[in-house]
Amino acid sequence: MDPKLLEILVCPLCKGPLIKKMGRSELICSPCRLAFPIRNDIPVMLQQEARELPADEEIK
Structure with missing residues (x-):
């Protein structure tokens, strides 16, 4: 995926990165x-x- 696209995309719900x-x-x-x-x-x-992330799945 193009890194420049990732810079401008945000979450459609909270508008976060x-x-x-x-x-x-x-x-x-x-x-x-x-x-x-x-x-x-x-x-x-x-x-x-x-996909909803389970509570035990690490994000970072």
Whole structure:
């Protein structure tokens, strides 16, 4: 995924920054504890497509 795109993308719910973890095809919002999938190098920024992160899953 293009790093410049990651700089301008924000969480659609809280408008907070997103984190891209190495080796994962997801963008993570820490405050909302949601992981938005990246499919074919395109981030899917829909709440219904996001995965809720379990309490025990580390974000950073």
